[in-house]
Amino acid sequence: MKHIFIIGSKGIPAKYGGFETFVDELTKRKKNSEITYHVSCMGENNDEHYYNGARCFNIKVPNVGSAKAVLYDLLSIQESIKYIKENNLSNCIVYVLACRVGPFFSKFKKELEDLGAKVWVNPDGHEWKRSKWNYWIKRYWKLSERLMVKHADLIICDSKGIESYITQEYHKYNPKTTFIAYGADVSLSPLEESDEKLLNWFQNFGINSNEYYLIVGRFVPENNYELIIREFMKTQSKKDLVIISNIEQNDFYNNLLQNTNFKLDKRIKFVGTVYDQDLLKKIRELAFGYFHGHEVGGTNPSLLEALASTKINLLLDVVFNKEVGSSGAIYFTKEEGNLASIVKSVEELQTEDINNLGIKAQNRILNEYSWDKIVSEYEKKFSF
Template identity: 45%
Template sequence: MRDVFIIGSRGLPAQYGGFETFVENLVKNQKSKDIRYHVACLSHDKTEKGRHFDYEGADCFVVKPAKLGPASVMSYDARAIKQALKYIKEENIEAPIFYILGNTIGGFIKKYIRKIHKVGGLVFVNPDGLEWRRTKWSGPVRAYLKYAEKKMVQHADLIVSDNQGIADYLTAEYGEVKTRVIAYGTEQMSSRLTSSPTLDKFEVSDYFLIVGRFVPENNYEMLVRSFVTSQLKQDLVIVTNYEGNPFYEELDRLTGFKADPRIKFVGTVYDQEELRFIREHAVAYLHGHEVGGTNPGLLEALWSTPVSLVLDCDFNRKTAEDAVLYFNIQNLPDKLSALPGLSDYDRKIYQEKARQLVQTKYTWDAICQEYEVLFLES
């Protein structure tokens, strides 16, 4: 039996995106009976600390982090590792694998890796995207995250990159890196809805779509500015949690979008059926992300939206290949303006390419099988 301890997600059941969705699918799609997953789960209730519960066959253990502001994430990872090591000793578990999601604890990882190696374990790390480039962090935090990335690469037994672009970046930055590329997956489902309460509320029917975290590095300024200055008759629907975010007012100062009735910030849509419906009926999905790896939102668009217009960067090209249209800051206005005139035939060709790509590379069944092979052969 190979015991795999997953550290760094908020835990199960998944209530967020990204890592949590990945862990949930890894557990739900498990095929091998020779693997036992142990998942750290975040809780702020001190009475729950150390509690174990079963979720889809995975052993979930509750971890309460210290209240340290932004450093709480590091506390959460550190305490999860300590609790896992204690459990390994109590249960006499041999040769465990620790799969750490994210680089947050990287600055302190050396001492934890020593302890894990001492019990015969291995440490795998998924660095996610280039977190240190995110502008939401202050200068000192970004400097720490870059340092943490370096230390993870130096000391981990294996780096699991979700995108070849991440693996290429790490090799270029740090020299020879022991890495394996395993992408994220996405579901191949169509919405069963016949309407969207959100679209009805905002009286939208003909629209472009953006879905993603409301942060500057997702290039909202570039996308919104180009839309505001365009002659497009469609609306721009933006699904994001913008309320209370100071970037909302900053974006208006930069683009003047509030004076344009076509720009519709609709908030967050939590119902996945409705979100699929919104994706499926868009003229095109606009994707401006540039610091991540294989972005889950882009994968969802590849399946659900007939045409996607995607920022031309290495991570996105490695993900979407020739199944989407690409833009840069110079040609974005022209690319946007041309989309409504795209023929039904061309739209069908792009959707067929995108769906074939998803079925070939991004099914959860295939992704989880790759992970099982990795864990069992290590």
């Protein structure tokens, strides 16, 4: 029996983001009966429960501000070591999602090594590049990444671009890496276009089916909201730009408003968040096009979901996005006027051309990013 301890997601059932969805799908679609999953979950107690056949162990974490995620990972690893010892387990892998605990990693690695357990790491994206962090926190993330790469037995990268970065940046450690992507599903939302939930959402924001472009993502500068809004405002498009995001009235928002005056353009619609996944999928399906301005690495879940559901996908021309979208998307640059001209050209496309783009986009998911394919690759790697 292989025992896989998964550290770093907030837990399952998934209620949050990418890592949580990954763990949910990994456990739900398990085919190999020789694998047992142990999933760390952030909780209000230290109880255990089972979900998707996985043993889920809660970790109660004191509220220590921005360090809470680091402490959560540390406590989760400690609990995993304790469980392995108490149950005299063999064939164990501790799989840590994200590089948060690098300065403490060598100690845990030695303990796990003495127990015969392997330690794998998923580095996620370039956390140390994110604009929300101050100088010292960025330094911490970079140091943490380096130390985790140095001590891990295997680095699993969900992007070939990230794998290339890891092998080049840390070549002196000769890291062992492999590529296994994130996943998505090509399936229609169960909601009909006549569903009251959908119609109410459209009515609340004055939106019409197939008459809007969509953005879904975190409200942070590295997702290039200012670029997309500024370029869209230059166009004569009659469609709306609908932005689904956790918008906050912060410095970024105020600077965005000052630099673009987007409130003067009635087409620009910030509509908050949508947590209902069936509704969100239907909103994607009924969008005319999708803008993706993310540039801080990795295989982005919202991009995969857009390719699976939206026919016209306009992506920022960076290596991570081109790796995922390939010929199933259209790419824009940061050059002034570039995106505005692309918007004009896609609105002149014939229906057949739009449908062909949609087919190519969905084929990217079916052929390279389906959850069944991803889970199969993980099980092969875990069983090796």
